[in-house]
Amino acid sequence: MEIPRHWRLKQQRYALVGEVCPHCDAKIFPPRDVCPECGGEAREAYNFSGKGEVYSFTRMGEGPAGFEEQAPYTVALVKLAEGPVVTAQLTDLGDTKVEIGMPVEMVTRRIRQDGDERGMIVYGYKFRPVMQG
Amino acid sequence: MREVAVIGIGQTKIGEHWDQSLRDLAGQAIQAAMMDAQREEADALYIGNMMSSTANHQQHLGAYIADWAGLKNIEAYRIESACSSGAASFRTGFMAVASGEVECAVVVGVEKMTDSPAGEITAALATAAEADWEVDQGVSFVALNALVMKRYMHEHGWKHQDFAQFSINAHANARNNPFARFHDTLSLEAYEKGPMIADPINVFDASPMGDGAAAVVLVPADSIHASSRPRIVIAGSGSATDTIAAHDRRAPTWLSAAEISVKHAYSQAGIGPGDIDLFEYHDAFTIMATLSLEACGLYERGQGPRAALDNDISLTGKIPVATMGGLKARGHPVGATGLYQVVEVVQQLRGEAGENQVADAKIGMTQNIGGSGSNIVTHILRRV
Numbered sequence: 223m224e225i226p227r228h229w230r231l232k233q234q235r236y237a238l239v240g241e242v243c244p245h246c247d248a249k250i251f252p253p254r255d256v257c258p259e260c261g262g263e264a265r266e267a268y269n270f271s272g273k274g275e276v277y278s279f280t281r282m283g284e285g286p287a288g289f290e291e292q293a294p295y296t297v298a299l300v301k302l303a304e305g306p307v308v309t310a311q312l313t314d315l316g317d318t319k320v321e322i323g324m325p326v327e328m329v330t331r332r333i334r335q336d337g338d339e340r341g342m343i344v345y346g347y348k349f350r351p352v353m354q355g
Numbered sequence: 356m357r358e359v360a361v362i363g364i365g366q367t368k369i370g371e372h373w374d375q376s377l378r379d380l381a382g383q384a385i386q387a388a389m390m391d392a393q394r395e396e397a398d399a400l401y402i403g404n405m406m407s408s409t410a411n412h413q414q415h416l417g418a419y420i421a422d423w424a425g426l427k428n429i430e431a432y433r434i435e436s437a438c439s440s441g442a443a444s445f446r447t448g449f450m451a452v453a454s455g456e457v458e459c460a461v462v463v464g465v466e467k468m469t470d471s472p473a474g475e476i477t478a479a480l481a482t483a484a485e486a487d488w489e490v491d492q493g494v495s496f497v498a499l500n501a502l503v504m505k506r507y508m509h510e511h512g513w514k515h516q517d518f519a520q521f522s523i524n525a526h527a528n529a530r531n532n533p534f535a536r537f538h539d540t541l542s543l544e545a546y547e548k549g550p551m552i553a554d555p556i557n558v559f560d561a562s563p564m565g566d567g568a569a570a571v572v573l574v575p576a577d578s579i580h581a582s583s584r585p586r587i588v589i590a591g592s593g594s595a596t597d598t599i600a601a602h603d604r605r606a607p608t609w610l611s612a613a614e615i616s617v618k619h620a621y622s623q624a625g626i627g628p629g630d631i632d633l634f635e636y637h638d639a640f641t642i643m644a645t646l647s648l649e650a651c652g653l654y655e656r657g658q659g660p661r662a663a664l665d666n667d668i669s670l671t672g673k674i675p676v677a678t679m680g681g682l683k684a685r686g687h688p689v690g691a692t693g694l695y696q697v698v699e700v701v702q703q704l705r706g707e708a709g710e711n712q713v714a715d716a717k718i719g720m721t722q723n724i725g726g727s728g729s730n731i732v733t734h735i736l737r738r739v
Contacts, residue, residue: 227486231487252487258603278502278503278505278506278509279505280498280501280502280505280553280554280555281553281554282494282495282498282552283551283552284552285493285495286474286478286481286490286495287474287475287477287478288493289493292493295493297493297502298502299502299506299602306602306603307602308488308602309489309492309494309499309502309600309602310492311493322505322506333492333493334491334493344491346491346492
């Protein structure tokens with residue numbers, strides 16, 4: 223696994239740090255320095271709330287290489303409250319029946335582990351149903 | 356720009372060719388196309404291929420295949436755009452000949468997918484998506500299409516069985532194609548009971564991988580001597596990209612890159628969607644068949660499944676598709692698929708499609724989709 227690639231994304235993976243466009247106020251995740259809405263330069267950091275809703279979802283019976291042990295699991299397109307959509311696993315579902323529009327919130331979880339017990343562990347965001355009360 | 360003609364076609368059967376290598380397959384398709392064109396030499400070779408670096412541990416396919424095919428010392432390289440590599444290489448050949456720089460171009464699409472274990476091939480296919488923000492979340496390429504399909508069904512109110520005829524039609528057409536991977540019919544009952552991969556996509560919504568190669572020979576149209584064989588020219592060619600990640604699109608259920616590329620191709624050919632006699636579309640999944648029909652202006656947005664429900668897509672229907680089996684049943688050797696589509700359109704336009712001949716086919720279209728809609732190449736061929 224490419225360690226620098228995962229290391230340099232840690233702010234996004236752990237804390238959903240994106241950008242805000244100074245020209246049109248669009249919220250951008252992941253950061254790309256050029257606003258996808260207006261094309262202007264956008265380098266100002268912005269902390270996303272981690273709140274969102276399920277835009278689409280699917281249950282995978284088998285996981286690809288590196289994810290075999292987690293299967294079956296549910297992946298989703300999550301529309302963040304600030305606008306952007308991210309691809310992420312849903313977690314802590316219990317008996318919850320997932321539906322499009324369901325409110326979810328970001329949590330930090332183990333995403334995958336490289337090889338044996340000495341391999342690198344990648345942590346990142348997953349989303350769970352919003353806790354009641 | 357010069358008008359460009361397709362004067363030779365060749366293809367191998369798609370399957371699990373344990374006894375043949377990537378270059379064996381490419382060589383056979385090239386040889387068949389050269390024989391069909393009655394040519395022994397070419398000036399350039401363009402190769403469509405997605406995954407030789409991971410699936411076969413071989414890069415540098417230009418020199419690797421040109422030498423093997425006996426096309427010594429000619430210009431040759433590989434063109435890669437994931438699942439649309441085949442059509443991208445075909446467009447490269449078209450541009451080379453149209454520009455006047457190359458007199459005779461051979462284009463081959465080839466993929467050898469059974470040398471590596473299935474898990475490695477699944478991972479290689481996933482590299483068509485974005486590594487950091489899609490693949491690293493545990494999503495497979497099938498799951499990405501499932502996310503799009505579920506959203507589409509939610510937005511427009513379609514049921515899974517509304518997509519059935521796309522796959523049933525493909526299997527019916529493949530029965531008469533000796534080069535197809537599958538020759539068995541598919542029933543509605545079997546479609547509905549297919550083992551689920553990532554809901555709502557089951558195995559009968561998805562195309563099979565395979566080993567295969569297909570090739571064409573391109574020359575300036577005005578260089579062809581009069582003959583009894585119909586002349587087939589490239590009337591339109593368009594190519595466009597979209598975001599690599601499906602989640603970055605304003606509407607993942609609309610193929611903007613298909614819309615842009617087909618508009619360019621229609622405009623170049625001076626035609627509209629109503630003029631297409633047959634369409635070799637990219638039915639890697641039933642949802643992609645649907646979205647492709649809509650983006651090409653053949654159905655209103657959200658109404659693509661009508662093509663299946665009304666069976667407009669049969670060989671005698673309003674818009675015949677997948678006439679030799681499509682990706683679903685002819686098979687989808689990823690980087691070769693775009694060339695299979697072109698070869699099949701040429702067969703139809705020449706009147707050489709046998710039992711699957713579309714009556715009086717004059718204009719045929721191909722559309723090859725890379726990734727979840729990220730890189731889409733459209734061609735229109737015409738009999739003159």
